[in-house]
Every structure is written in structure tokens, then in C-alpha cells.
Amino acid sequence: MNYGYENNQYTTSYGAAGGADGGGFVAGEPQSSPAQGRGGYGKDTVRPMTIKQILDAQQPHPDADFKSDGEAFSQVTFVGQIRSISTQPTNITYKIDDGTGLIEAKQWIDVNSADSESSKMDLDNSNKPKLVEDGYCRVWGRLKAFNNKRHVGAHIIRPITDYNEIHYHLLEATAVHLFFSRGPPSNLNGNAQANGHGNAHHGAGGAGLAQSATADAQLSHISPLGRRILATLKNTPQSNEGLHVQMIASHMGVSTNDVYKGAEELVAAGVIFTTVDDHTWAVLDG
Known part of the structure; x- marks a missing residue:
């Protein structure tokens, strides 16, 4: 199932470019753990998030990077339902709600750009899916803040036609949150093996204790x-x-x-x- 990640411009920070098999989160071992604060996770790569995660992201001062789960980011992708569309001479503003929060996505209009003209036609072209109020869409863009209010400067906004994409995105955003907050899944298995000292039963017990302790915390x-x-x-x-x-x-x-x-x-x-x-x-x- 292709959910629009074929564009190599939107290479993710989780180990691979997105493709037809998914949005880019790779559940394998990365070159370095994000929890250890080492390189390989550029802030300009695209991070799948919920709107609540976007609104809750930390920014110590106006010129600082936005951070979520301790990792800097600027480019995001999210899905949601369009609550309103406001067309202005310089931009089209979409108010989007995903059930966790509400945010504006602004798509700026360049009258000299064929791409922008094509974006405006998305609202009117009857031969393709439309961006309409109460319809669902996916957004790719950069998080911005102006006058203490956050919005996303959208590079691309497209309608969603396969509603499985909504659930897929929420699962992916959860997986990426767990990846950055707890480390890659391989860490748990590695710790269990290290604690087992070659004893399979002991290793399995160690993993169970680790999972129990994590759940309690x-x-x-x-x-x-x-x-x-x-x-x-x-x-x-x-x-x-x-x-x-x-x-x-x-x-x-x-x-x-x-x-x-x-x-x-x-x-x-x-x-x-x-x-x-x-x-x-x-x-x-x-």
C-alpha cells in the first residue's frame, strides 16, 4: 500500500527513505541510539506525529529547534480531518483536527509557480480527489511559531482516499515515539541475552522482568x-x-x-x- 512516501524529498530520520512498504520507521538496529544523543537523526528529516505531539513540542526560545522526546525536528507529517478552509490571495489555510488536537496548515501561493497553481486546482478539479471540509487529508510541512501560536507551513496537502492510512499513521507516530523515548526494540533483546549469560531460561526471565519494570514505570x-x-x-x-x-x-x-x-x-x-x-x-x- 503506497501512502505517498515515494518522494525522496521526504526521506525520514529512522534509517531509510519512505516507500510503498511504509512511512520510513525501521524496527531494526540503527547506527546509533537516539537515546544516547549521537548523530544520524537530522532535524530536517520528516517525523510522523499527532497534532498533540506537535503542539506539546518544546521550544526553549523562539530561535531554538523544536524537540519532542528529546529529539530535534522541524519537518512533520500528520493526518486529520479538515474543519475549515480559508482561501486568501497569498495562502490557503486549513484547520485540521486529528482527535488529539487542532492546528492550522498554511499553504502559501506563488502566483508564478505551476506547482502552486496545481495546488489551488486541487480544490476545484472534479477529476481527482478534492480537499474539502470534513474530508481527511495528509500534510507534509515545517512546524512554525508566530505570536506564540503554532502552525505548519505545508509543502504538500493531499486528500486521503484509503482510510486505513489514518490508523496506519497513528500507529507509526506511536512507534516513532517509543523508538525515541525507549530506544530500538533490539535493545530489550540484547539486554536479556546479556543478563542471561548464555542461559536461555534466565535470559527469557530477565526480559520478562525488564518488561514488567518498564510497564510499572x-x-x-x-x-x-x-x-x-x-x-x-x-x-x-x-x-x-x-x-x-x-x-x-x-x-x-x-x-x-x-x-x-x-x-x-x-x-x-x-x-x-x-x-x-x-x-x-x-x-x-x-
């Missing part, structure tokens, strides 16, 4: 309500789409507002993720 700041919701998600029979908010509330005997509140904690902690819509969650297995 991850949930240390989660409220009792959030932990109950997580237990319900783990222990209730369900399809691969997870559980809807109404089902969780029914199983727990609480209000849907309580479920939303606890689920927000778990999503922010990277423990669960939305599936078919913003009201259905599943557990993100480690």
Missing part, C-alpha cells in the same frame, strides 16, 4: 481510574478493533465522561490507542 503516574480502564481493555473479550466507550462504561459501571478522562491519560502514556474512531480503544502491546 509507565503506569506510575496513571490514576486508579485509568488503571481500571486498562484492566478492562486487557481482560474483556473483544475484536481487533478494541472496545467502544459505551462498552467500557457498561463493564465498569461508570459514566462515559469518566472513561474519556481515564482513556486520555492512557493514550498520553502510550499504553492504548484509538482504532476505528475516537471513541474506541485497544491496548498497545509491548
Whole structure:
């Protein structure tokens, strides 16, 4: 499935250029671990993110790089639903919502550019998918801040026609967040083997202890309500789409507002993720 990563301009920072097989995150061992702060992860490469991650990114002062999970970035890609479109002589502004936040994407118009003329035609050309209000789109661009308000200067905005791309992007953004915050998956296996000293049983036990310790640390700041919701998600029979908010509330005997509140904690902690819509969650297995 090609989700638009064939353009080599949008080479990612995760080890390979994006292609038809995915958006660029490679779950193999990199040349150096980002957690160790060494090179190989340029800030001008494209990072898949949610809008909340973009809005929560740190910038110590106006001229500093934006950082998320301790890694500098400027180029981002995200998906979302277009809430409004405002066409001005110099730019087209799209307000985009992905369920985690709302941000503006501005596409500047160069009247002398054929590419810009083509971008404007995307709104009107009946022979191709359109960028319309309430439709879904993918954005590639650079994060900017002006007057303490953030927006994305968009290089490309295109409509989404395969809705699997929305779920794929959210999973990829989660995987990249875990990659930068916890290191590559190979680290866990390597630590287990090192602790086992050649004993397969001991190594497996070491990995289990490491996973348990990581899980405990991850949930240390989660409220009792959030932990109950997580237990319900783990222990209730369900399809691969997870559980809807109404089902969780029914199983727990609480209000849907309580479920939303606890689920927000778990999503922010990277423990669960939305599936078919913003009201259905599943557990993100480690």
C-alpha cells in the first residue's frame, strides 16, 4: 500500500527513505541510539506525529529547534480531518483536527509557480480527489511559531482516499515515539541475552522482568481510574478493533465522561490507542 512516501524529498530520520512498504520507521538496529544523543537523526528529516505531539513540542526560545522526546525536528507529517478552509490571495489555510488536537496548515501561493497553481486546482478539479471540509487529508510541512501560536507551513496537502492510512499513521507516530523515548526494540533483546549469560531460561526471565519494570514505570503516574480502564481493555473479550466507550462504561459501571478522562491519560502514556474512531480503544502491546 503506497501512502505517498515515494518522494525522496521526504526521506525520514529512522534509517531509510519512505516507500510503498511504509512511512520510513525501521524496527531494526540503527547506527546509533537516539537515546544516547549521537548523530544520524537530522532535524530536517520528516517525523510522523499527532497534532498533540506537535503542539506539546518544546521550544526553549523562539530561535531554538523544536524537540519532542528529546529529539530535534522541524519537518512533520500528520493526518486529520479538515474543519475549515480559508482561501486568501497569498495562502490557503486549513484547520485540521486529528482527535488529539487542532492546528492550522498554511499553504502559501506563488502566483508564478505551476506547482502552486496545481495546488489551488486541487480544490476545484472534479477529476481527482478534492480537499474539502470534513474530508481527511495528509500534510507534509515545517512546524512554525508566530505570536506564540503554532502552525505548519505545508509543502504538500493531499486528500486521503484509503482510510486505513489514518490508523496506519497513528500507529507509526506511536512507534516513532517509543523508538525515541525507549530506544530500538533490539535493545530489550540484547539486554536479556546479556543478563542471561548464555542461559536461555534466565535470559527469557530477565526480559520478562525488564518488561514488567518498564510497564510499572509507565503506569506510575496513571490514576486508579485509568488503571481500571486498562484492566478492562486487557481482560474483556473483544475484536481487533478494541472496545467502544459505551462498552467500557457498561463493564465498569461508570459514566462515559469518566472513561474519556481515564482513556486520555492512557493514550498520553502510550499504553492504548484509538482504532476505528475516537471513541474506541485497544491496548498497545509491548
